[in-house]
Amino acid sequence: MQPRIRGLHHDHVDGSLAVAKTLPELYELSGLPIPSAIASVADDTEELAKFFRNPHENLVKKFSLITGALQTEEAIRYAVREYARTRRREGYRYVEAYFAPQYHTKRGLAVRDAANAFYNAMRSADSDLGIKVFPHLCIGREADVETGIAIAKIALEYDGEMALNLVCDEAAHPPEKHLPAYKLTFGSKVKRDCHAGEWVAKEPAATYRARLAANIRTALFDLRCDGIGHAIPLADHPELVSYVVDHGVRISGCPLSNLACGAVKTIEELRIGELLDRGVCYTLNPDDDFFLPPMEEVVEKCDAVFRFTESQARQLEENVFGGAFAP
Numbered sequence: 001m002q003p004r005i006r007g008l009h010h011d012h013v014d015g016s017l018a019v020a021k022t023l024p025e026l027y028e029l030s031g032l033p034i035p036s037a038i039a040s041v042a043d044d045t046e047e048l049a050k051f052f053r054n055p056h057e058n059l060v061k062k063f064s065l066i067t068g069a070l071q072t073e074e075a076i077r078y079a080v081r082e083y084a085r086t087r088r089r090e091g092y093r094y095v096e097a098y099f100a101p102q103y104h105t106k107r108g109l110a111v112r113d114a115a116n117a118f119y120n121a122m123r124s125a126d127s128d129l130g131i132k133v134f135p136h137l138c139i140g141r142e143a144d145v146e147t148g149i150a151i152a153k154i155a156l157e158y159d160g161e162m163a164l165n166l167v168c169d170e171a172a173h174p175p176e177k178h179l180p181a182y183k184l185t186f187g188s189k190v191k192r193d194c195h196a197g198e199w200v201a202k203e204p205a206a207t208y209r210a211r212l213a214a215n216i217r218t219a220l221f222d223l224r225c226d227g228i229g230h231a232i233p234l235a236d237h238p239e240l241v242s243y244v245v246d247h248g249v250r251i252s253g254c255p256l257s258n259l260a261c262g263a264v265k266t267i268e269e270l271r272i273g274e275l276l277d278r279g280v281c282y283t284l285n286p287d288d289d290f291f292l293p294p295m296e297e298v299v300e301k302c303d304a305v306f307r308f309t310e311s312q313a314r315q316l317e318e319n320v321f322g323g324a325f326a327p
């Protein structure tokens with residue numbers, strides 16, 4: 001049975017279709033020319049989407065073409081508004097929206113100003129669009145340790161109104177790199193999330209899943225995360241499953257993202273039905289619905305594979321609110 005999902009726990013603003021659709025306006029608001037790589041297709045959402053969905057284009061470069069347009073407070077405000085409006089129109093009541101302020105400083109915005117601009121825009125969406133947008137302040141993990149610490153300090157100032165998250169290249173920058181930043185938030189109201197168990201080197205293949213699992217362990221036991229993004233091999237490790245259930249750690253899964261990026265060969269590997277039956281607070285998410293399949297497809301394909309029972313479908317619906325980070 002297909003669940004009716006009314007909220008998201010894992011949604012990158014700069015990878016969302018809503019924001020990508022407004023690229024020409026955003027570049028104008030940032031006072032920058034549209035980069036030559038997309039200049040000829042920027043006005044045509046279909047053509048633009050084709051460029052961004054091309055697996056041969058570098059993912060980091062794709063993100064930079066979008067974050068490149070979000071370099072002033074005005075552009076950030078505009079983008080967040082479009083994002084929230086679109087998600088509301090799609091029927092969502094609650095979304096956790098991810099952004100990494102370090103990518104928005106090319107035209108002189110300070111990391112703190114970028115974070116404030118995102119936060120304020122999300123708060124105003126709450127009050128007049130009828131959707132609760134809860135921000136995740138993300139450390140792009142290639143940042144040096146000091147930048148990670150600076151970002152965690154900003155999250156602390158918001159006293160639980162923003163979560164801390166770790167995004168991007170997990171293979172080159174495993175979770176322990178930013179332990180000093182995460183440690184600062186221990187004992188505070190800041191919720192900690194982390195992309196872990198998503199992305200490690202494919203070779204040696206024999207240890208691929210074990211290395212993914214090692215990063216999940218680091219995120220749980222060292223970074224003391226309240227939530228984990230992806231956690232691909234979780235079901236292989238009953239002791240980790242027990243830990244996340246007992247400690248109320250939520251898992252924001254993005255099955256079609258994992259499939260499209262080649263992190264899994266089939267979505268069966270994620271064993272979502274088993275995780276739900278074990279009581280894991282698991283949710284379905286698109287990750288980046290501009291580059292990757294939209295949420296309706298995520299729900300449809302997962303249901304086709306896992307044939308969710310009525311109880312599993314209910315859990316997927318209720319976990320959105322039960323596992324929400326918003327205070």
Ligand SMILES: [Zn+2]
Nearest residue numbers: 012195229287
């Ligand atoms: Zn993600």
